[in-house]
Amino acid sequence: MQPDDMRGVMAIQQSAYPAELIESRETLQAKLQLSPASCWFAEQAGKPVAYLFAHPWPDTLPPALNRPLTEIPQPCTALFIHDLALHPIARRQGLGQAMVNHALDWARHQQFKKAKLIAVERAHAFWASHGFSPREDKNPALRKKLAAYGAGADYLEMLLDPKESRT
Template sequence: MSEELILRPLETRDLPEALAIQSAVYPAFLIEPAEAFASRLNVPAQFCLAAVRNGELVAYLLAHGWPRQSPPPVGAELSVSAPSEILFIHDLAVGANGRGLALGRRLVKRAFELASLQQLTRAELIAVEDAAAYWKTLGFAEEEIPATLEAKVAAYGQSARWMTRAISNLPGE
């Protein structure tokens, strides 16, 4: 039996499966309510993606245009009127049935392609739960946290790291 893997926009109908993946991979303090999660799908410049394998959501990426150096707080519902200065990668999660398929890399690559069509040239994120090493493999670098961001980054956990990079090809491409 051949396996079918599809990358497509994340949709409202995916929320139950996406929330289940979120609950399985993140600690309780990083779990966002359904309303906050869903609000990322309503931002005008949204690049939220789903990886579907044999009809099952196995990974998702929440990414959207957002103001530079202004990460939204955990659990915040997003405003649809926020300007799109950068691509903010809010959440990347791969469920157990999606591991080992390079889905994170594939989802980020597709989000970069979509964001560059909107003339976005930089990406920002907060790496959580010791994920900074992973994001470095995708070309992100830790930056010194401006004083205005210290509290926001700290709210994402003790190991949270502020990371940025230019939107271009991923390393190794």
């Protein structure tokens, strides 16, 4: 992903999420700036259709929704998949699966031990199909963070086998 792709990112986000989950351009640009190698953008026939924002993250609480990151806390042991979104015209074509597989392979190559994310908008089954499962410890601080992501949001994670590749 390049900074010039942000206009397309914002259009995809508007088509994919309800208003309460829309993040500012500043928030997403900060993620791209901090970890450009783990953010991807896809076009079909010259039109923006999908993106995936991810960044290294420690084994702590997830980052807050719609707050620009100014740094990535250390030490990082996981890839945090912050957002995967597809324009409706690109759904059910395998693009989301391909982007996730690419991100997970990148994380393995970086020798991360885990991948983490917050599942929203009834996406639990999609993420489970990739090997993610709910994190067991739901302490009050985690529950508070999850509340900002909407009803039914859950913190998911998976262990990464460095020998496995999905692409």
